[in-house]
Amino acid sequence: MEKRTDMRAEALDTLIDIERNKKLSHIAIGETLMRNQFEKKADRAFYTRLCEGVTERKIYLDYILDHYSKTPMKKCKPLIRSLLRMGAYQILFMDVRDAAACSEAVSLAKKRGFGRLSGFVNGVLRTLVREKENLPVPDKKDDVKYVSITYSVPEWLSKLIIEQYGKESAEKIFASFLEARPLTIRTNLSKTTPEELEKELEEAGVKVEKGNYLPYAFTISNLNYLGKIAAFRQGKFAVQDESSQLAVAIADINEGDFVLDVCAAPGGKTFHAADRLKGAGKVLSRDLTEYKTELIEENKDRMHYENVEVQQWDALEEDESLLESVDVLLADLPCSGLGIMGRKNDIKYQMTEEQLGELAALQRQILSVVWKYVKPGGQMIFSTCTLNKGENAENIKWIEENTPLHLVSIEEYLPQNLKNRTGSQGYLQLIPGEDTCDGFFISKFKRPEAK
Numbered sequence: 001m002e003k004r005t006d007m008r009a010e011a012l013d014t015l016i017d018i019e020r021n022k023k024l025s026h027i028a029i030g031e032t033l034m035r036n037q038f039e040k041k042a043d044r045a046f047y048t049r050l051c052e053g054v055t056e057r058k059i060y061l062d063y064i065l066d067h068y069s070k071t072p073m074k075k076c077k078p079l080i081r082s083l084l085r086m087g088a089y090q091i092l093f094m095d096v097r098d099a100a101a102c103s104e105a106v107s108l109a110k111k112r113g114f115g116r117l118s119g120f121v122n123g124v125l126r127t128l129v130r131e132k133e134n135l136p137v138p139d140k141k142d143d144v145k146y147v148s149i150t151y152s153v154p155e156w157l158s159k160l161i162i163e164q165y166g167k168e169s170a171e172k173i174f175a176s177f178l179e180a181r182p183l184t185i186r187t188n189l190s191k192t193t194p195e196e197l198e199k200e201l202e203e204a205g206v207k208v209e210k211g212n213y214l215p216y217a218f219t220i221s222n223l224n225y226l227g228k229i230a231a232f233r234q235g236k237f238a239v240q241d242e243s244s245q246l247a248v249a250i251a252d253i254n255e256g257d258f259v260l261d262v263c264a265a266p267g268g269k270t271f272h273a274a275d276r277l278k279g280a281g282k283v284l285s286r287d288l289t290e291y292k293t294e295l296i297e298e299n300k301d302r303m304h305y306e307n308v309e310v311q312q313w314d315a316l317e318e319d320e321s322l323l324e325s326v327d328v329l330l331a332d333l334p335c336s337g338l339g340i341m342g343r344k345n346d347i348k349y350q351m352t353e354e355q356l357g358e359l360a361a362l363q364r365q366i367l368s369v370v371w372k373y374v375k376p377g378g379q380m381i382f383s384t385c386t387l388n389k390g391e392n393a394e395n396i397k398w399i400e401e402n403t404p405l406h407l408v409s410i411e412e413y414l415p416q417n418l419k420n421r422t423g424s425q426g427y428l429q430l431i432p433g434e435d436t437c438d439g440f441f442i443s444k445f446k447r448p449e450a451k
């Protein structure tokens with residue numbers, strides 16, 4: 001129990017750090033884990049779940065707390081607000097004794113110099129415990145507000161997804177983001193087989209389940225650190241969602257091909273492509289900054305693909321030396337990331353409507369430069385990890401109208417459970433809640449052969 005108290009104090013500091021310094025939650029959490037090296041797996045899990053849970057359910061928690069507090073959460077001091085959110089999250093979503101959630105919050109308030117507000121914290125949380133079976137429900141007649149509060153998403157985002165996918169799908173999408181996400185991996189087929197990898201991981205005590213779409217994909221659990229797993233250190237697998245794996249699965253990559261990945265960090269698709277080249281051919285893997293290219297280099301060091309060349313290059317700048325030279329162009333462009341909100345809790349709070357428009361425009365600017373690298377008869381895979389149609393459906397229309405490239409069917413590359421949707425038209429939108437993966441958009445274009 002003493003340890004748990006420490007975990008709550010750590011979580012409180014992290015949540016304040018996120019709010020005050022506008023730090024990304026996974027960075028703030030990662031820094032604390034790195035600094036403290038909590039020994040017990042259960043402590044780490046408790047701390048992480050509390051920080052992530054409070055962050056992802058912030059809007060809902062404030063709605064509930066506002067019902068039981070005389071002072072609205074917006075007006076509370078940051079420390080008290082975070083303490084109340086933490087208490088409410090434990091009471092409503094965690095397997096923790098209610099009395100412990102309340103008393104630990106009160107004791108933390110006192111320890112941090114807010115003794116005179118400890119009665120207020122106690123009162124709000126104890127009322128919540130009493131009313132827990134009788135919680136307020138947002139007004140169902142107002143779709144946007146209802147979805148926004150229930151699934152903790154800003155109203156503009158609730159409105160956007162309802163407009164683009166309908167209310168029922170929007171609810172499924174946002175509900176799925178609140179579920180635990182499994183860690184998905186891709187077998188590096190040039191280094192091992194899926195069967196051997198599965199066996200090796202199980203022998204190391206890792207729980208392994210088959211993927212839903214690709215024969216070389218697995219989800220893994222019951223592990224401490226990836227770095228402790230020999231198969232990972234030896235580059236036998238990469239962490240990659242199946243949706244992202246599908247982006248390379250739909251490309252025809254043949255041994256000897258020249259593949260260019262224009263926005264590559266940390267290298268998920270680069271190394272998948274390299275794996276398919278089986279040592280013959282080359283992947284030129286580019287990203288904008290040194291920090292990003294170093295991330296690709298780190299993965300290269302671990303996975304040892306000699307035929308991957310990493311370069312710092314701004315995709316907006318035309319590289320004349322590459323014109324009409326590339327067999328397969330991977331254009332996995334910067335996007336709003338609305339498809340991976342379940343993994344990255346901050347996206348929904350940090351993204352804005354204006355940024356959506358700016359990102360779609362940036363994608364077009366990059367596309368207007370990079371399509372020219374595709375050789376006649378070559379292909380371009382355009383993908384994003386977003387659900388926003390302005391960056392997806394509208395951009396593929398733009399590519400067809402503004403370049404000689406045209407969409408080609410991807411149906412034959414798709415697994416049975418993704419066939420008969422839009423694959424024959426050359427694209428697929430993967431939808432969380434309906435599909436068992438991140439929200440992702442994939443499309444395939446071909447440049448006509450020279451006459």
Ligand SMILES: C[S@@+](CC[C@H](N)C(=O)[O-])C[C@H]1O[C@@H](n2cnc3c(N)ncnc32)[C@H](O)[C@@H]1O
Pocket residue numbers: 244262263264265266267268269270286287288289292313314315316332333334335385
């Ligand atoms: C969606 S991520 C790429 C993910 C990667 N393809 C993978 O599978 O691991 C988009 C990347 O585009 C990069 N980027 C943004 N603007 C860029 C530019 N002007 N030139 C090159 N890369 C850029 C970002 O740094 C980011 O790493």
